[in-house]
Amino acid sequence: MKQSIRILVVEDENDQRQLIAQILSAQAYEVETADSVEKAILMIKERPPELVFSDWKLGQLSGMDLLRYVRREHTDMGFIIATAYGTITHAVDAMHAGADDYLAKPYQRQSLLLAIEKVVKSVALKKQNQQLVSQLSEQQSLIGLVGKAPCMQKVYQRVQRVSSTDATVLIGGESGTGKELAARALFQLSERKNTPFIAINCGAIPESLAEAELFGAEKGAFTGASQLKIGKLEAANGGTVFLDEIGELPLLLQTKLLRFLQEGVISRLGQQGEIQLDVRVIAATHRDLQQEVKAGRFREDLYYRLNVVPIHMPPLRDRQEDIGRLIEHFLVMHSKQYRAHPEPLSSHAKKTLLDYHWPGNVRELANRIERFVLLGDEQELIEELNNPAPSTSIDGFTLPQEGIEWESFEKQCLQQAMTRNQGNRTQAAKFLGLSYKAFLYRLEKYQLV
Ligand SMILES: Nc1ncnc2c1ncn2[C@@H]1O[C@H](COP(=O)(O)OP(=O)(O)OP(=O)(O)O)[C@@H](O)[C@H]1O
Ligand SMILES: [Mg+2]
Structure with missing residues (x-):
């Protein structure tokens, strides 16, 4: 950790300066030195260090002049001042002017290191807090995404963090939560923003056409293929592909997609060789892909490949x-x-x-x-929004034709009961007609506690 911390030592006595520099370098701090206030200011302007360790008495000027400059320009730069024996008033002045600490000369090597370590820590903390504060107070939206609830802040942070990389991102969340919008924001913030963004709705292509649509087809590859067809992935070369509703992709194509994600190559339908592509992949689904894996509808290896960076859009x-x-x-x-x-x-x-x-x-x-x-x-x-609560009796409830995912259903019932009752477990349990114990057991089962 110390390697990346730069300290500027300002001291006009050559021997002293070298000694301090030696002690600090031995601790793997990156050390720079200056013998005057003027020189120190130039060096700070050029490349601000994390911390300044300055003597009080420096020719015409003093460490106080340097401190005032630092506080004006760099509020969170660490500053320690060394004062001569018997000049405690100097130390007091310096602390008032915003020094983080002082050392009274002569000091031991150990006290020097301790003071530095303490200030380095507090500077790091200050920076972290400032980042947090500015993120929390400023981010009310992100390229089209409106909202500043804490759960949205997390989404923004993640989107921003991964936008500069080529990492594959999997966006989850219920219908209508803004998955596509998040994918577009990610693209807009990425270095690829001036390259193609090709969105493919995997649920909307008929299975028989899906392979040619995604991977392309050589002329004559199948009946009706009268000319070469470039697939969507190839069309996105150099850019980004958004695989929407990835959970709907047929198993056969999942295998082909996996190969593309692993090796970066595809083959058009009917093609002998392969084509190397440079495409960033963002996928989205409203389904619980882990459940889909369990149910045998989604390849586990593909799931892991896609899920490099998960982003969850909150309901x-x-x-x-x-x-x-x-x-x-x-x-x-x-x-x-x-x-x-x-x-x-x-x-x-x-x-x-x-x-x-x-x-x-x-x-x-x-x-x-x-x-x-x-x-x-x-x-x-x-209209119809006045009575959102379900009726307490579910007589006449019929399962949908295609069946349901029991565990996902149960989990959602629990989550909704908690939300509706502002997190009050006793009320939520009552709301579902369960005993408190039975309710808690289920919360734990789905790790909702
Ligand atoms: N945070 C948001 N701020 C502003 N508009 C939003 C936000 N989230 C979603 N929308 C709008 O709501 C609509 C649905 O968003 P989007 O299509 O991104 O959702 P989705 O999660 O992909 O939904 P589905 O699963 O149904 O495809 C769009 O019109 C989108 O512009
Ligand atoms: Mg969508």
Whole structure:
């Protein structure tokens, strides 16, 4: 850790300066030295160190002059001042002026190292906190994504962190939570932003055409292939491909995709050789891919290949504080789009929108607001939203034709019960008609505790 820490030692006595530099270098600090305030300022301007260790008395000027300069320009740079024996008032002045610590001469090697170590730590902490504060207070949106709930901040941080890399990203989350928007934001922030972004909805291509669509086909590769077809992956060469609804990809194609992700090569249908591609992959799905793997519908190795960096888009009900912001956003957006001037919402309507649990997430909210802007009918806007809670009796409940994923269903029931009851477990248990013990057991089972 010490390797990356640079310390500027400012001392006008040659022997002293060399000695201090030696002691610090032996601890693997990166040391630079200056013999005057002027020189130190030039060096700080050129390449600011993490910490300055300065003598008080430095020719015409003093360590205080340097300290004032540092505090003006670099609030979080560490600063330790060495004062002569018997000049404690100097030390006090320096601390008032913002020095992090002082050493009274003569000092032991050990006290020098201790003081440095302490200040290095506090500087690192200061920086970390500042980053956190600025991230939390500033990031209200990210390229199209509106929202500043803590769970969205996490999304922004992750998107920003991985945007500069070529790492494969898998975006999960319920329908309408903004998965596609997040993928586009990632692309916009990446170095590939001026190269192609090709979105493929894996669920929308008929299985028989999917291979040619993705990987391309040579002329005559199958009946009807009258000319060479370039696949979407090849078309995205040099750019980014967005594999939307990746959970719907047929198993056979999963194998081919895996090969592409592992080796970076594809073969067109009917092609003998292979083509090397340079494509960044972002995938998204509303399904729980781990469940899909368990059920044998998704290749486990492909899942791991895709899941290098997972990003989870939180459901709207988990970021209720963003609903107001989103309403405003869509009102402005659609009013511009339709050149409409809708009446302001009544407080009853606002409250209804805020209290609703939005199973269709942001998309559902956006659609409702769009309709409201067009029709200006507040009644319709909040229609059916007044009674979001399911009826307590589920007599007459029928399973869907295609069956359900029991565990995912149960997990969602538990999560929703917790959200609706503001995290109060006793109430959530009652809400589901379970004993507290039975409820807790299930929370633990799904690691929701
Ligand atoms: N945080 C957000 N801020 C602004 N608009 C959003 C946000 N999240 C989603 N939207 C809007 O909601 C709609 C749905 O978003 P998107 O298509 O990205 O969701 P999705 O997760 O891909 O949904 P699906 O699983 O249904 O495909 C879009 O119109 C999008 O612009
Ligand atoms: Mg989508």
